[in-house]
Amino acid sequence: MFNGNIVFFGAGSMAEAMIAGMVASGTIPLEQIQVTNKSNPERLNALKEKYNIQITPREALELQSADLLILAMKPKDIEDALDRLKDQLMPHHVVISLLAGISTAFIEKRLGNHTRVIRVMPNTSSTIGESATAMATGQFVSNEDKQKVEELLKACGAVYILEEEHIDIFTGIAGSGPAYFYYLIEHIEKVGEAAGLDKQLARQMGAQTILGAAKMIMKNDATPTELREKVTSPNGTTAKGLEALAAYGGGKAIREAVLSATRRSKEMSLHYARPKTKTVDQD
Ligand SMILES: NC(=O)C1=CN([C@@H]2O[C@H](COP(=O)(O)OP(=O)(O)OC[C@H]3O[C@@H](n4cnc5c(N)ncnc54)[C@H](OP(=O)(O)O)[C@@H]3O)[C@@H](O)[C@H]2O)C=CC1
Numbered sequence: 001m002f003n004g005n006i007v008f009f010g011a012g013s014m015a016e017a018m019i020a021g022m023v024a025s026g027t028i029p030l031e032q033i034q035v036t037n038k039s040n041p042e043r044l045n046a047l048k049e050k051y052n053i054q055i056t057p058r059e060a061l062e063l064q065s066a067d068l069l070i071l072a073m074k075p076k077d078i079e080d081a082l083d084r085l086k087d088q089l090m091p092h093h094v095v096i097s098l099l100a101g102i103s104t105a106f107i108e109k110r111l112g113n114h115t116r117v118i119r120v121m122p123n124t125s126s127t128i129g130e131s132a133t134a135m136a137t138g139q140f141v142s143n144e145d146k147q148k149v150e151e152l153l154k155a156c157g158a159v160y161i162l163e164e165e166h167i168d169i170f171t172g173i174a175g176s177g178p179a180y181f182y183y184l185i186e187h188i189e190k191v192g193e194a195a196g197l198d199k200q201l202a203r204q205m206g207a208q209t210i211l212g213a214a215k216m217i218m219k220n221d222a223t224p225t226e227l228r229e230k231v232t233s234p235n236g237t238t239a240k241g242l243e244a245l246a247a248y249g250g251g252k253a254i255r256e257a258v259l260s261a262t263r264r265s266k267e268m269s270l271h272y273a274r275p276k277t278k279t280v281d282q283d
């Protein structure tokens with residue numbers, strides 16, 4: 001059982017995915033999970049209704065009994081959020097940031113007082129306990145903090161401890177990654193439907209194929225290249241499919257998707273590292 005009180009600052013997609021994962025894992029009592037947002041009481045009520053967790057409007061938050069403060073707002077809102085948090089911060093708090101492109105150093109500097117900051121990059125598969133989540137620690141974090149947060153994050157899936165310099169590429173691979181696979185299935189669904197399959201059935205077939213391939217890789221008995229070769233009969237159907245993928249730049253497209261997301265994460269870090277920042281809207 002996780003021992004500590006958690007407050008989510010932000011009640012959007014990522015906060016909900018983590019709340020869902022934590023609640024389903026049963027490793028955190030519901031009364032220990034609290035969530036607030038900027039200005040949307042309906043959203044807080046909906047989360048309470050669905051997960052039976054604690055909700056509090058931002059103005060009414062008391063942080064004395066909180067242990068972990070999870071920042072789950074968009075990067076454009078971080079400066080205002082940190083400025084508000086600063087006065088309420090206490091030495092026992094550990095601040096966890098889920099924000100893409102925001103460094104631990106940025107948060108440490110803004111909050112001051114040797115704040116313990118852990119940068120976490122989860123993904124929305126946290127909802128079903130299947131996230132690939134990375135964490136990197138700031139300079140004031142103890143081993144005990146690190147272990148405690150790692151244990152908590154395991155409720156949402158696999159946890160990888162990284163140096164912070166690798167969080168950008170991790171974001172490109174795994175933080176944004178689910179979207180690439182959804183995009184793939186969107187296309188499979190369309191082509192299946194065009195060939196006369198029921199859309200839902202084509203979707204299930206595509207998803208089951210991804211799931212099976214992922215599980216084969218996770219078994220670790222063979223490399224992806226060896227597994228691909230086992231599917232590919234000389235002059236057979238797969239060879240033609242792979243030829244088309246190469247001809248249409250499939251490999252390049254995958255590489256560029258990961259690298260573009262990674263570059264954006266770096267770009268955001270640089271933007272927020274500047275002494276005087278202007279707001280950049282992500283969307
Ligand atoms: N979505 C994803 O797949 C992933 C997202 N992330 C990161 O998670 C963060 C949140 O993303 P996402 O959930 O998609 O965003 P959403 O837009 O869905 O949610 C943002 C939430 O932040 C709230 N908020 C804004 N300002 C404050 C504040 N000062 N104090 C408290 N709450 C505040 C908003 O409240 P209100 O509605 O009232 O304005 C809203 O509930 C981002 O920084 C993103 O980089 C990381 C990994 C994956």
Ligand SMILES: O=C(O)[C@@H]1CCC=N1
Nearest residue numbers: 100171175176177282
């Ligand atoms: O798109 C984004 O910026 C966030 C971070 C990773 C996934 N979603």
